[in-house]
Amino acid sequence: MSSVQEVNPRVRGIRDPVNLQNLAAQISHQIAQGEQKAFTKVIDLSSCDPHRTGMPPISFVRQVLSLCCYPELLKEDSFPLDVKQKTQKLLEACNGGSIGSYSSSTVGLPPIQRSVAEFLTRRDGGINSNPEDIILSSGSQKTLMMIRLLSREDGQDGVLAPLPFPHTLPMLLDEVGVELVPYRLTEERGWALDLEELHRALMTARRQCDPRAIYVSNPGNPTGHVQDRETIEKIIHFAASERLVLLVEEVYQDSVFGQDKKFLSYKKVLFEMGVSYSETVEMVSFHSISTATMGECGLRGGYMELINLDPAVKKFLFHAPGSPSILPQLAMEIMVNPPAPGDASYEKYTQILLRAETLSQNAGRACKLLNSLPGMSCQPAMGGVFLYPRLHLPAEIIEEMLRLSADVLYCRRLLEEEGICLGPGCENGHNDENFHIRFCVLAPPAVLEDVLTRLCSFHRHLLNRSD
């Protein structure tokens, strides 16, 4: 197997990422070595990684994890009572009372599965969630497994996905050899979904592959769109009539800030559509501890709730190899079961919930400024953590596309000249002349302000250069 020709061709298909991250790391290294730049550090807002840009973690979460790592600290007086109580409860959930032991189940610690199910039942106004339908995982492995279960050996399978899509999605689908079939969202309507476009995409897909599932991101990554009940009902109806599995990413459910907008879970809508839907439509909902509020991206933890999945299919999923790591499960338990009124840490904890306010203000401020620039237009976000502005670039810059797409070139120059790393829209599926950039606005306001100033300056210079 010493040549690439011998590599499994499905795996061979994995896209080569744009590698702005590598360039960002190189530039940071140069600065550390004392090289003079126009900036003193690189700020990366191409992904949602809030602690990296200086958003503080939730101290209750970190205190509990700290005590779980070193329970000797339970003897000290320096921690609030509810931190100690939560630690004790979580350690009891671990085998042998230690974070160093394996989960006995490959889908997570049963008490944590129960906590998640209780959270979902509360969230959806009493619609029952079954702990046995909850899979806790340390990252994308179980998701990959599930998508593999959807795919068959004979012939090419596909998944319908929004365009723009979350930038991490194509790599996941590539790895399991499943084709991504895009349905275009309507930019001028704030990236809303158009049902006719969904039908068109499905018809197109059927000429090239066997579409097995539809992927939805709500609140939208990277669009910031938040779906209303009517849209969700239509998508569920579409999935039901076309016998597609609904894969619903609901990771930013805690960050909806658009006026009169609120988060509605697909599960709640499904169950309110009556038993002909709630007992038949196959659905998987994803959540994560890498959210706007929690932001624990480095711990790598999430859950999937499986709804109406065939028991035989579920069985395979539950027997897939790999024991999930313990600490991200404990962090998930804290996320779904945080301090309550009356607890010592409650007041401090609620302060972090002001993050939604910061996020909303950041998104509004950035959107307004971006729209004030020539050659840039941006739909306002109603939720999530990203803005996804469109670039209207002069022909000279677009001509350089021969070497690199204009969005990649734009982001690369911005990184080299100003130390700001944003994401090119080609990573979200826009690879025609419809150029966008992906911009995470979850950062401390002062950091955001700095980024906006440098971005505006760069953008104006770029346009002037081409005059």
Place this chain on the structure above:
Amino acid sequence: MSSVQEVNPRVRGIRDPVNLQNLAAQISHQIAQGEQKAFTKVIDLSSCDPHRTGMPPISFVRQVLSLCCYPELLKEDSFPLDVKQKTQKLLEACNGGSIGSYSSSTVGLPPIQRSVAEFLTRRDGGINSNPEDIILSSGSQKTLMMIRLLSREDGQDGVLAPLPFPHTLPMLLDEVGVELVPYRLTEERGWALDLEELHRALMTARRQCDPRAIYVSNPGNPTGHVQDRETIEKIIHFAASERLVLLVEEVYQDSVFGQDKKFLSYKKVLFEMGVSYSETVEMVSFHSISTATMGECGLRGGYMELINLDPAVKKFLFHAPGSPSILPQLAMEIMVNPPAPGDASYEKYTQILLRAETLSQNAGRACKLLNSLPGMSCQPAMGGVFLYPRLHLPAEIIEEMLRLSADVLYCRRLLEEEGICLGPGCENGHNDENFHIRFCVLAPPAVLEDVLTRLCSFHRHLLNRSD
């Protein structure tokens, strides 16, 4: 995709585990509900999971992880200086100085890759290890990816693996649809490898699949065998001449205790065989923080060192999706770079190294006792954490095999009657009438003694029942 027939047939092949773990969980639950049993708790020694049975974690490791979770504690006086210094060094390796940020690379934090490479260079007496050949991962995902890279779409690929094999191996190979082709180890020679058997297995394999790699476990899981230089040289020569990739599990390299035995890495032997080997043989060595000494199984962390792997193949591996979690990487750094003489925590840290002594005594004590039982024989272990005794059972018990294999039945009764969970040898590949049980001896001596007493009593009763 609502029926199992539609599930990807390769995935469909995933074996149904024996599920003694589920039974153990049920029994524990019954005890918690107040049900009366002949025992007060279940002890599981079917896997290596030392913290679960009460082996204490290394306090230096846990102190540092605790401070990394909640750096506010750096201000307190209660931690030794070297704990604080290590914490600061590790936090500097994290993006944004926080364990809550993503690794920017999908193969780990570069400073941790460097620490691992330095450890390997020291371990192998100066043979250079390149940080760019180190992949840090949170579990089996990258391994799966690598095995997928080995496999091709057209035709059935295979991996040669020892019989008995590590009980987690078949699930990994099943998931990627690669066939496990066993080469039998010789029990009566302490589970040594026989080169003729390796050739026989390869010839057999070639009739049914395309063997791409050979898997080696040294020190042996579950055999406890430790390979000598001559054997390692023969296997490397075999892999070279048959153009097989060497996949070497060296997870128990820190627990070799047989008289005059020491651990020799495959890489060191490879490089001492001269450039015709050291520059050509493709090899991947695995290590983990779930070792005998460290025992941090719940954190899920490990590394792979890639030697001579085709750069094109490596590229795919480095671009595979999934960001590794941070804390297990930090624990790995501590493992390869522990307190040094003169550091405040050094003396306390060296005490944990006495664990090898405990392990050696446990293995000796258990082996002697098992060999004293009628109907049981056990090869002494030279390293690792398992004993793998053979059962010589009366015909009446074997007759019950119609329902369940005798080894599974034995383990199941032992669990139901005595609350001891051991692993049936069928999970390690012995599924003929050659019955074995897998027994991890890494436990506090008092726990081991309790287990041995109950095991002996159960075994004698079982044999008497059949008289």
